[in-house]
Structures are given as structure tokens and as C-alpha cells.
Amino acid sequence: MDEIRIPLHLLPEDGLADRDFNLLSRGDFGTTFTLSELRLVAGTATATFKRVRIDPPTADTELDARFLKELHLSQNYKHSNIITFYGDYGEPSTDDPTKFTHYCWISERMDPLEKYYESQRQRDCEANGHGFAVRDIRLLCELMTQPLRALDYLHLFGVFGLNLSPRSISIKEVEGGFMVKISDFGLINDEIHCHTKDLNALIYKSIEVLEGKPVGSCADIWAIGTIAIEFLGVQLFMPTGSVEEIAEKIAQNGPAKVVLERIETVHEDFDQISNEWRGRVEEDWGAISITNFTKLAKSMLERRPEDRPIVESCLKDAFLIECNVKYERLELQMNEEARIQKIQKEILADIVDFDGSSSLLRNLESDSRVARPIWNTTALARLSGDESPFFDEDDLLAPPPVSFTPTNSP
Numbered sequence: 001m002d003e004i005r006i007p008l009h010l011l012p013e014d015g016l017a018d019r020d021f022n023l024l025s026r027g028d029f030g031t032t033f034t035l036s037e038l039r040l041v042a043g044t045a046t047a048t049f050k051r052v053r054i055d056p057p058t059a060d061t062e063l064d065a066r067f068l069k070e071l072h073l074s075q076n077y078k079h080s081n082i083i084t085f086y087g088d089y090g091e092p093s094t095d096d097p098t099k100f101t102h103y104c105w106i107s108e109r110m111d112p113l114e115k116y117y118e119s120q121r122q123r124d125c126e127a128n129g130h131g132f133a134v135r136d137i138r139l140l141c142e143l144m145t146q147p148l149r150a151l152d153y154l155h156l157f158g159v160f161g162l163n164l165s166p167r168s169i170s171i172k173e174v175e176g177g178f179m180v181k182i183s184d185f186g187l188i189n190d191e192i193h194c195h196t197k198d199l200n201a202l203i204y205k206s207i208e209v210l211e212g213k214p215v216g217s218c219a220d221i222w223a224i225g226t227i228a229i230e231f232l233g234v235q236l237f238m239p240t241g242s243v244e245e246i247a248e249k250i251a252q253n254g255p256a257k258v259v260l261e262r263i264e265t266v267h268e269d270f271d272q273i274s275n276e277w278r279g280r281v282e283e284d285w286g287a288i289s290i291t292n293f294t295k296l297a298k299s300m301l302e303r304r305p306e307d308r309p310i311v312e313s314c315l316k317d318a319f320l321i322e323c324n325v326k327y328e329r330l331e332l333q334m335n336e337e338a339r340i341q342k343i344q345k346e347i348l349a350d351i352v353d354f355d356g357s358s359s360l361l362r363n364l365e366s367d368s369r370v371a372r373p374i375w376n377t378t379a380l381a382r383l384s385g386d387e388s389p390f391f392d393e394d395d396l397l398a399p400p401p402v403s404f405t406p407t408n409s410p
Contacts, residue, residue, distance in 0.1 A: 004031070004051060005102075006049075007089060010035070011037075012036075013039070021034065021036070024115070025167075030051050030052040030102070032049065032051070033048075033049050033051070038086065038106065040086065045086070045108065046108075047106050048107050048108070048183075049104050050105040050184070052067075054102060057093040059098055059100070060090060063100075069185075070185050070186075073185045077154060080331060080334070081149050083107045083108055084107060084108040085106070086107055086108070087106045088104060089103075089106075090102070090103045090104075091103070107183065110171060110172045110179070110181060111172065112168075112170055113143075113171050116166075116171055117230055117231070120133065120231075121233060132233050132280050134279075134281065136282055137285065138177065138285055139177055140228060140232070141288050141319065142180065143231055144224060144228045144314075146178070146180035146181070147182055147224060148224060148315055149315070151182075151311050152311040154182075155311055160216060160217040160220055161216070161220065162220055163185075163186025163223075164182070164220060164224065164227065165200075165204040168185075169181070169183060199238060199250075199255055202256060203236075203262075204222075204223045205219075205223070206223065207222075207260065207263060210256045211256075218305035218306070218310075221308045221310070224314075232277040237259055237262050237266060238262070239258050239262045267303065270301075274297075277290075278294075286322075287318045288319060288322065292318045293319050296314065
């Protein structure tokens with residue numbers, strides 16, 4: 001059972017209740033859970049807490065460089081397809097309050113794409129006679145376009161090699177499709193993933209990453225192509241064979257070599273393998289077709305990084321261009337609305353300044369990220385229950401909630 005320390009100033013005014021929390025995932029590296037009423041300057045919001053274990057406990061001035069870079073990226077890079085960052089805090093050790101045992105990132109509430117894919121696989125198992133449930137290819141188009149738009153923005157600033165996977169991309173089902181955002185830059189756990197024996201952490205990595213070669217922006221293109229293919233129920237680079245056979249291969253050659261061998265097999269038989277997923281799409285919608293998707297995906301998985309398309313080329317591909325144009329127009333509209341709102345606020349600030357009461361307005365419109373906590377008052381939440389298999393109670397596929405029971409601070 002985890003004991004999670006949460007600063008009181010983040011909690012609902014009426015305290016903790018079972019309904020406030022839900023566990024999303026738990027592992028050796030950390031825990032992800034939600035809080036339904038995070039207190040912000042501008043009000044309350046449902047938020048996701050990504051709680052990372054720090055072993056051994058470390059002072060904030062001595063945190064690993066990858067850890068600090070992850071924090072820097074979360075705080076400073078803003079895009080409509082990058083998850084909104086609310087704040088962060090460290091949990092101090094009970095033995096030495098100057099050192100952290102855990103660190104928490106707080107962001108807007110969305111669901112990991114990983115959970116959606118798990119629900120799709122369950123639907124496949126329940127499909128009558130076919131062995132899979134048909135997909136809407138328009139959702140696949142949305143799923144590719146939006147994170148590629150975020151990468152287009154990040155690559156402009158030289159941010160690449162993000163360790164992308166269905167766990168680091170989040171979605172929210174909205175009317176007519178998905179809202180898709182990059183939720184995790186993947187830097188703090190990159191070393192663990194590179195040496196892990198868990199194939200699920202390796203099957204999205206490009207050839208150059210697995211071979212330990214220099215990594216550029218094309219590694220992210222590879223990852224998006226692999227993640228997109230999984231929408232069709234195919235973990236393309238997961239080695240085939242029984243559990244025992246795969247385990248023996250890993251013992252003999254190491255997990256990275258096993259995945260590289262699978263990549264070589266896929267490259268040799270890509271056309272035949274891709275034919276097997278063509279029937280998993282309900283129907284084509286003009287250029288948004290399974291044929292165009294397959295061509296684009298194949299180009300994104302070229303052996304040599306320099307042979308893969310850059311993000312801009314992907315977004316101009318026949319399969320994605322219509323969807324990308326739609327989001328370009330939406331972004332222009334949002335920017336114009338934001339410009340008008342800024343002008344209105346400046347006018348209002350001038351009016352308030354005239355009567356000498358501007359400090360309250362500035363306070364209300366300050367950065368909504370939570371402040372660093374003062375640790376003399378905390379609430380201790382005990383986390384129990386199994387990992388939620390799909391989504392929490394806010395979503396369409398809702399499992400029973402996991403209980404967080406608040407206790408008095410020691």
C-alpha cells in the first residue's frame with residue numbers, strides 16, 4: 001500500500017473523499033492517479049498526478065539532469081497538443097526533510113492512449129467470428145495528426161528523441177473524435193527503458209535507439225508510425241512465438257536484439273503483414289484510406305533515419321493533410337480569440353488601475369501553476385486497490401473506482 005503525501009493547499013476545501021481519487025497505473029518506477037478537485041488560482045480542475053520514485057532520496061539541487069530537463073520541458077513548452085502543466089512538488093523523506101523520496105508532476109486530466117488500446121483489444125476478443133472489431137479510420141487520422149503537430153512545434157526548438165509510446169500520449173474522447181496530446185517527454189525514465197527487459201518499453205523505439213546510435217528527430221517519426229499501427233490492434237514489433245520461446249530468446253540475446261530481429265522480419269514481409277490489417281477498417285473516406293495510411297506508415301518506418309519523412313512532410317501527406325488543415329484553422333481561430341481576450345484584459349486592467357485596485361485583478365490572473373508547497377501541513381492519502389484496467393469514472397469505459405482513504409498526518 002502506497003502512502004502519498006499531498007500538500008493541503010492543493011486539496012478540496014472539504015477535505016479528501018473516496019470519490020476524489022482514482023488510480024490509473026502503478027509500477028516500480030512510480031504511480032499515476034487522478035484528483036477530481038485540484039485547487040488552482042482560477043478555480044478547481046480534475047488533474048492527473050504522475051508520482052515518480054526517487055531512489056535514493058535526493059535534494060532538489062542534486063536531481064538527475066534528465067529529471068530536470070523533463071521538468072523544464074513540462075513548464076516551458078506550450079501547445080494545444082501538449083498536455084497542460086499545472087505544477088509540481090517533491091515529497092520529503094521522513095528521515096531527512098531536505099531530500100525527496102518522490103516527485104509529482106500535476107497536469108490536466110486525460111487518459112493514456114495505452115488504456116484505450118487495452119480496451120480495443122478487449123473489444124477484439126469479444127468480436128463475433130472476426131477476431132477483431134472494425135475501426136473508424138478517421139479516428140486513426142486524428143490520432144496521428146495531433147501528436148505530429150506537437151512534434152512539429154517541439155522539433156523547431158531542437159526537442160526530439162522523446163521516448164514516445166502509448167503511455168506517453170494522452171487522449172480524451174470528444175464529439176466526433178479524439179483530443180490527443182503528448183503528456184510525457186519520457187526523459188526521466190529513458191535510461192531505465194533502454195536497459196529494461198520489458199518488451200513493451202522497447203517495441204516503439206527506432207533501430208538507431210536500440211543499436212545505441214545517435215538519435216535525431218526521425219526517432220520520433222518512427223515512434224508515431226508504430227503507435228498509429230497499434231490502433232489497428234497490431235503491436236508490430238512485438239516478437240512472435242510463445243511466452244517460453246520469447247523468454248529464451250531474451251535470455252540468449254537480450255531484449256533489444258530480440259526486437260531488432262523482429263524489425264528485420266517486418267521489413268522483409270511488410271506488404272504481406274500490412275494486408276492482414278486492411279480488413280480492420282470500417283470504410284475509407286476519400287484520401288483518408290487504409291491504402292494511404294499504409295504507404296505513410298511504411299515510409300515512417302524506413303531503416304535509415306534520413307529516409308524517413310520529416311514531420312512537415314507527414315502532415316502534408318494525402319492521408320493527413322485534410323485533418324491538419326482543419327487544426328491549422330482551429331489554431332488560427334484560437335489565436336485570434338486569445339488576442340481579443342488579451343486586449344480586453346488590458347483595457348480592464350487600465351480601468352482597474354484608475355481606481356487603484358489592480359492588485360486583486362493581477363492576483364486572479366496570475367500563473368495558474370501551483371506554488372511549491374510548504375510541508376509543515378500535509379494530508380496523507382493511503383492508496384489501495386488494483387490498477388484500473390481501462391478508464392476512470394469520468395470516461396466512457398469506466399471501471400469501478402479505486403479507493404484513496406485519507407488519514408491524519410503523523
